[in-house]
Amino acid sequence: MRRAEIITAFILGLFSVYLMWKSGEPPAWNPDAARFDNIGYDDTGAPGSGFWPFWLGVIMLASCVWTGINWALRRTPASVSTAPFLDSYGWKMLLTVGGGLIGFLLVIEFLGFYAAMLAFLVYYIRFIGRHGWAVTLSIATAVPVVCFFFFDIAMRIVLPKGYSEPLFIPLYDIFL
Structure with a gap:
């Protein structure tokens, strides 16, 4: 440590x-x-x-x-402390969470930032955090929606959309 x-x-x-x-x-x-x-x-x-x-x-x-x-x-x-930095459970969690983050970064190019964020949050909240589907889906959908309105609409900072870009065109027509 x-x-x-x-x-x-x-x-x-x-x-x-x-x-x-x-x-x-x-x-x-x-x-x-x-x-x-x-x-x-x-x-x-x-x-x-x-x-x-x-x-x-x-x-x-x-x-x-x-x-x-x-x-x-x-x-x-x-x-x-002379204890090791990570025990076997710590290494398992590091690889599980780190692998999920690396997967998130890799799919941004194809799915886009918001869809990748939704997928990562479902993975993290439901499968790592072991929360119920109601909590998982409410948080996993609310966070990308809030991020979209904050970055793309309010701040005009366009984040990568990937193949999901056609889904955002009506939102741009409404809000911009």
């Missing part, structure tokens, strides 16, 4: 630095801007395009450093 804690903190710390670096890139609409010009507020007082990802990356990096300090000083139960 001790080794897993510091390895996780290190990997997340590297990801934080990468996120901070990428969020400092000039935006596509202003490629001549200097790196990191977009992590503060612009002339109108609005946050720049890299503001949130950069500063959230800073917070995440600070959390990783704090975890490393606590690990070195052995202040947390995980930092003094």
